[in-house]
Amino acid sequence: MKLLIAEDEISVREGMVRLIDWESHGIVICGEAGNGSEALSIMESCSPDILLTDIRMPHMDGLELIEQAQSRGFKFRPIILSGYNEFSYAKQAIRLGASDFILKPCRPEEILRTVLEAKKAAEFQEARESRLKERDQSWNRNIPLMKSQVLSQWTRYPAVPLEDRGRLMLELQMDIQNAGVQVGLIRVDTSQIPLDERDVVLLRYAAVNIVKETLDNVYGGRIEVFQEGNDLLWVASMAERGRRGSANTSLITAPSQERLEPQIRVLQGNLEKYLKMTVSIALGSWKASINQAHDSYQESVQAMESRFYQGRGGVFFYSEKLRGEDSGYDNSTESTSILDNERFDLCEMEMLDYLRHGSFEQALDQLDAWLEMFKTQSHYSKQEVNLRATTFMISLQRIAKEHRIGAFEWKNQLVNSMEQRNIGNVGAAVDSMCAYAQKFKILSR
Numbered sequence: 001m002k003l004l005i006a007e008d009e010i011s012v013r014e015g016m017v018r019l020i021d022w023e024s025h026g027i028v029i030c031g032e033a034g035n036g037s038e039a040l041s042i043m044e045s046c047s048p049d050i051l052l053t054d055i056r057m058p059h060m061d062g063l064e065l066i067e068q069a070q071s072r073g074f075k076f077r078p079i080i081l082s083g084y085n086e087f088s089y090a091k092q093a094i095r096l097g098a099s100d101f102i103l104k105p106c107r108p109e110e111i112l113r114t115v116l117e118a119k120k121a122a123e124f125q126e127a128r129e130s131r132l133k134e135r136d137q138s139w140n141r142n143i144p145l146m147k148s149q150v151l152s153q154w155t156r157y158p159a160v161p162l163e164d165r166g167r168l169m170l171e172l173q174m175d176i177q178n179a180g181v182q183v184g185l186i187r188v189d190t191s192q193i194p195l196d197e198r199d200v201v202l203l204r205y206a207a208v209n210i211v212k213e214t215l216d217n218v219y220g221g222r223i224e225v226f227q228e229g230n231d232l233l234w235v236a237s238m239a240e241r242g243r244r245g246s247a248n249t250s251l252i253t254a255p256s257q258e259r260l261e262p263q264i265r266v267l268q269g270n271l272e273k274y275l276k277m278t279v280s281i282a283l284g285s286w287k288a289s290i291n292q293a294h295d296s297y298q299e300s301v302q303a304m305e306s307r308f309y310q311g312r313g314g315v316f317f318y319s320e321k322l323r324g325e326d327s328g329y330d331n332s333t334e335s336t337s338i339l340d341n342e343r344f345d346l347c348e349m350e351m352l353d354y355l356r357h358g359s360f361e362q363a364l365d366q367l368d369a370w371l372e373m374f375k376t377q378s379h380y381s382k383q384e385v386n387l388r389a390t391t392f393m394i395s396l397q398r399i400a401k402e403h404r405i406g407a408f409e410w411k412n413q414l415v416n417s418m419e420q421r422n423i424g425n426v427g428a429a430v431d432s433m434c435a436y437a438q439k440f441k442i443l444s445r
Contacts, residue, residue, distance in 0.1 A: 001119050002030040004048035006039035006065060007081065008057040012104070016052070019108045025116060036060025040068055048076050050099075050118050052111070055082040055089055063089070066096045077118045081106075147172050148226035151235055151293075155183055155228065159291035169290065176222050180238035180254055182286045183296040184264075185304055186211065186271075187231050189278045189312040207232055207275060214267040218255055233300075235293055238286075254286045257317050264315045280307045282316040338384040339391065343373060348392055355399055 033039035284296030
């Protein structure tokens with residue numbers, strides 16, 4: 001703890017320095033001054049923790065010294081030493097934050113006691129500030145994690161009664177506002193880089209930054225990006241006209257699909273360019289408030305199902321068509337299971353008949369029509385489609401048994417093709433069935 005002594009009487013000043021064993025009490029005399037101006041100059045080089053100063057000094061008195069030093073940003077605990085027992089001095093000293101007011105003449109023991117009390121108070125204040133600083137640093141370090149956890153909760157579950165999401169957004173210093181909200185979903189299709197666990201963490205961090213930087217402009221900075229399982233999500237709110245914090249700001253309409261889609265394509269390109277990964281991206285519709293983030297997220301998940309039909313690497317926007325409204329298929333079939341769909345039944349029966357009678361070209365043509373049928377009736381879920389494909393595979397196995405084909409090596413080929421390569425890649429699925437048909441043709445001869 002550093003102590004600066006300012007006293008114009010040389011004998012008094014030297015007595016305070018030499019008659020008290022300051023070092024044994026953890027105090028170092030960092031300077032001695034005969035007036036306020038000299039003390040202020042010494043402060044520039046030693047920055048004391050405690051200032052012991054007389055009031056009456058030439059050039060600059062003790063009270064003016066304290067004011068000048070405080071105005072320059074020095075942090076210290078002042079102790080006033082004076083031979084004048086005047087209330088006006090004491091009152092002004094208190095106003096300037098003086099720890100104590102000592103009247104001369106005084107004993108060394110009294111000076112030491114007063115300085116030690118100031119030292120104890122300074123150490124307590126320093127420890128308190130250190131704890132507060134550590135708490136703030138810990139809070140700031142944990143804010144990103146807390147944001148992710150809170151946003152994950154909001155997207156997975158509906159708002160509960162009395163939940164104040166707007167207040168929590170302010171406490172966590174989120175960039176989004178409670179004025180219109182949209183959720184986007186990013187799902188990795190392929191990654192060209194083999195990664196260990198540490199690399200995955202760094203890759204996700206980089207991906208979050210790329211998403212934020214790429215989409216920041218289109219959302220006017222109102223976007224938060226976080227990880228949810230193996231997916232990346234973002235929650236965005238409507239941007240404002242004008243600068244943040246300005247009194248002249250007003251909400252503007254949400255970015256349209258036409259405006260968003262080119263930026264989403266740019267995002268796909270950036271992720272592929274910098275992180276060597278291809279992704280599919282789906283967006284839910286705009287909702288009125290953050291309380292409906294769950295609804296927008298569910299829509300993005302539903303839109304992502306289009307990847308199964310249209311192929312990976314796409315950009316999918318939720319629309320009412322995904323509910324079966326005005327989508328070009330017979331809505332009466334939506335309430336029935338895919339296993340009860342008569343069109344599929346008829347197509348598969350014809351395909352099996354062609355196989356039984358050796359009309360393999362017609363069977364492959366029928367297979368093409370069968371796959372296209374899934375695309376035109378895409379209201380069926382991925383699980384339902386896989387169930388239908390598995391059921392059809394069993395029918396193919398039955399034909400193989402009828403023709404006494406001993407080895408059925410293609411039992412998972414059709415489902416795997418639809419699962420891994422997507423129905424959107426019709427050529428891959430046809431190739432798989434072609435391979436089976438050719439094997440069937442050879443073995444059935």
